[in-house]
Amino acid sequence: MRYLFLLYGPDEPLPAPGSPAGQQMIHEWRAATDAMARAGVLIDCGPLQPPATATTVQVRDGETLLTDGPAAEIKEQFGGYTLIDCADLDEALRWAATVPAAFNGKVEVRPVVQIPAGDPARAPG
Amino acid sequence: MATVARLVGDLAVAEDGVQDACAAALRQWPAGGMPGNPRAWLISVARHKATDRLRRDSRRGAKEAEAARDGAVLASPPGGLDWASRADDELALILACCHPALDPAVRVPLTLRTVCGLATADIAAAFLVPEPTMAQRLVRAKRKIRDAGIPLRVPPPAELPDRLGGVLRVVYLVFTAGHKPASGDTLVRAGLCEQAIRLARALAGLVPGDPEVAGLLALLLLTDARRAARISDTGDLVLLADQDRSRWDRAKIADGEAMLAAALRTGRPGRYQLQAAIAACHSCAGSAAETDWREIAALYGELLRYEPTPVVAANRAAAVAMADGPAAGLAMLDVVSADRQLARWPQLHIARAELLGRLGRSADAVAAYRTALDLAPAAPERAFITSRIEELSR
Numbered sequence: 444m445r446y447l448f449l450l451y452g453p454d455e456p457l458p459a460p461g462s463p464a465g466q467q468m469i470h471e472w473r474a475a476t477d478a479m480a481r482a483g484v485l486i487d488c489g490p491l492q493p494p495a496t497a498t499t500v501q502v503r504d505g506e507t508l509l510t511d512g513p514a515a516e517i518k519e520q521f522g523g524y525t526l527i528d529c530a531d532l533d534e535a536l537r538w539a540a541t542v543p544a545a546f547n548g549k550v551e552v553r554p555v556v557q558i559p560a561g562d563p564a565r566a567p568g
Numbered sequence: 569m570a571t572v573a574r575l576v577g578d579l580a581v582a583e584d585g586v587q588d589a590c591a592a593a594l595r596q597w598p599a600g601g602m603p604g605n606p607r608a609w610l611i612s613v614a615r616h617k618a619t620d621r622l623r624r625d626s627r628r629g630a631k632e633a634e635a636a637r638d639g640a641v642l643a644s645p646p647g648g649l650d651w652a653s654r655a656d657d658e659l660a661l662i663l664a665c666c667h668p669a670l671d672p673a674v675r676v677p678l679t680l681r682t683v684c685g686l687a688t689a690d691i692a693a694a695f696l697v698p699e700p701t702m703a704q705r706l707v708r709a710k711r712k713i714r715d716a717g718i719p720l721r722v723p724p725p726a727e728l729p730d731r732l733g734g735v736l737r738v739v740y741l742v743f744t745a746g747h748k749p750a751s752g753d754t755l756v757r758a759g760l761c762e763q764a765i766r767l768a769r770a771l772a773g774l775v776p777g778d779p780e781v782a783g784l785l786a787l788l789l790l791t792d793a794r795r796a797a798r799i800s801d802t803g804d805l806v807l808l809a810d811q812d813r814s815r816w817d818r819a820k821i822a823d824g825e826a827m828l829a830a831a832l833r834t835g836r837p838g839r840y841q842l843q844a845a846i847a848a849c850h851s852c853a854g855s856a857a858e859t860d861w862r863e864i865a866a867l868y869g870e871l872l873r874y875e876p877t878p879v880v881a882a883n884r885a886a887a888v889a890m891a892d893g894p895a896a897g898l899a900m901l902d903v904v905s906a907d908r909q910l911a912r913w914p915q916l917h918i919a920r921a922e923l924l925g926r927l928g929r930s931a932d933a934v935a936a937y938r939t940a941l942d943l944a945p946a947a948p949e950r951a952f953i954t955s956r957i958e959e960l961s962r
Contacts, residue, residue: 531719
């Protein structure tokens, strides 16, 4: 089963890339994702640019509306994602508890809907 | 039910399948005779009906249904329908209903419905919610188990101790829902106590040698043994000190004490063994006067290490009062009642009132009883408090 981790962090700026705090952060992330890759469960992962860089799109009555900013105004920053494929929720939760966001923020574990191969609803590839 | 749930991977569909199979059995067996292995027959028919339903379900394609079913089967240990696999299935089902990913409030009702087979209407009545509300909560919980992939499988041995704690807590809550005084049908609540004991027995069989599982069963047996003496003929609550001990169920007490002794021999104490030991102190006392309160106070002191809650502290204070006199107990209770959360607990004020009464401070006792009344306890306790106020006011 596939699970998407939505990584929420506190609403504060991330440490600068070159700084000691920044390097520590990258190191912790690498450790977590490398472990998932070695276990064969990692499909994809990545950090996101901050919410201020987001643009929200809505189409209503044939008109495309753009908003500057994220879709939901929340205290926490949705800062990254991890997509894994593993046996069941127990395993997904164990992995979720290893990512840094679980320690200083929140990780939402959402199951991806299973669409059978050959079904037109499934994305190609 | 447990086996079909594992084979099908969907609780709601499994339930319907089992129901259909039972209906089919009732139709066919009287005329055609019972099959050689009735249980295997039921499981086979239930499984076929369940997978048929999954295929017909327009929301999910046939392939996905098959994949889900195969996935569930592959995830389960080989062994067909023999005893070990059946016991595993039941344990897996209980664990799934008590999974930490499920809302704590839904775990007890879900266990009652899926594991104990209680009717939704009875569960709704026990929790004082309308039946459609309870039905909706159960539907959502079963959907979560299916859609989020909560496994219907016993977790690896390393994880079992952590998960067992959650299950024991649910069984304990099922029992207290039936045991503590509250409005509602007395018969249904007695049924809850029996269900809890049945579950605890099943767990003791499924996980033999676990002292806390045995401790919980001992606690439930020892507590339930007093049931006949707890309610007077007029339907009022009778305090432990005033109960007619000849109405206690001695067989249950003997059973409970034996379970407790076996658990304590493992040398791995825990909260349920300690609570059972406290219950055993009461059950082995021939009369209220013979109760070893010093031992009970010591046991509550130990229990505080596993359950550092104001409730346990208050119970310990009450036991100290019985052992060393009301003034000592009152001093302890005054410390405990400084806690804002506990101050909202009627039992605390009842306990203070009792001790104040014994010290001859009637006005203070009445005030404490009134505070308890203001906190809106259940009807039997309300009647008890009112009668005590009347006595003191004479």
